[in-house]
Amino acid sequence: MMIARFFFVLIAYAGFMSSAFAADAMKAAALEFVPSLKSECDQVLELSAKPEFSLYQEKSLERKTSTAWLVVRVPCNVGAYNIESVWLIVDENNSVKRASFSVPQFKTVFESTKENDPTGESDIVKLIRVSGYSVVHSLINSKFDPTTGIMNHFSKGRGLGDVYDSGNWRLKFGEFVLETYETDPVYDLKQVPAMKLDFTK
Numbered sequence: 001m002m003i004a005r006f007f008f009v010l011i012a013y014a015g016f017m018s019s020a021f022a023a024d025a026m027k028a029a030a031l032e033f034v035p036s037l038k039s040e041c042d043q044v045l046e047l048s049a050k051p052e053f054s055l056y057q058e059k060s061l062e063r064k065t066s067t068a069w070l071v072v073r074v075p076c077n078v079g080a081y082n083i084e085s086v087w088l089i090v091d092e093n094n095s096v097k098r099a100s101f102s103v104p105q106f107k108t109v110f111e112s113t114k115e116n117d118p119t120g121e122s123d124i125v126k127l128i129r130v131s132g133y134s135v136v137h138s139l140i141n142s143k144f145d146p147t148t149g150i151m152n153h154f155s156k157g158r159g160l161g162d163v164y165d166s167g168n169w170r171l172k173f174g175e176f177v178l179e180t181y182e183t184d185p186v187y188d189l190k191q192v193p194a195m196k197l198d199f200t201k
Helices: 002-037
Strands: 052-060 065-078 083-090 096-098 101-112 123-136 143-145 150-156 164-172 175-184 195-198
Touching (some): 002 065, 002 083, 002 096, 101 164, 101 175
Antiparallel strands (some): 101 123, 150 164, 175 195
């Protein structure tokens, strides 16, 4: 009984060490990739970027697989109230690629109420629709949750945060898939989205 328990602990420890070594190799691969971002990221150019690492274990019931992904946040450019970050995805073979994100584009028609607003910034949305989609390779004020595999982005139109775009993407088989997105284009001191998109239903 004691011998069996010993071998169980030994196997578990070996698995833990193997995962630790794999994660270290994935981090090393990501760090080798980061300098290639210098041309577009001030933080990397100034050597002040400190990558953040998140290890995500994706379990697929459909494929009956479990896959490890290292998701890496690289601070890119910093503004007054927005921080732009580039995200990297490292697979179990230590292959590194930049993450890409599908983002909806909106066509908005406003009903002006500027005569009632001395700042000239308040408008009412008369019509809003999706006019297309684009692919971006960086996100604003973004964070990744390694327990769910979900990436969140919240881009402010101004410091108050009442004008914003926000989205959520889930990491699936090495790609971030858009799940929800919303936009609020109105300067009204409130966070009330003019349009919400939900692709999970």
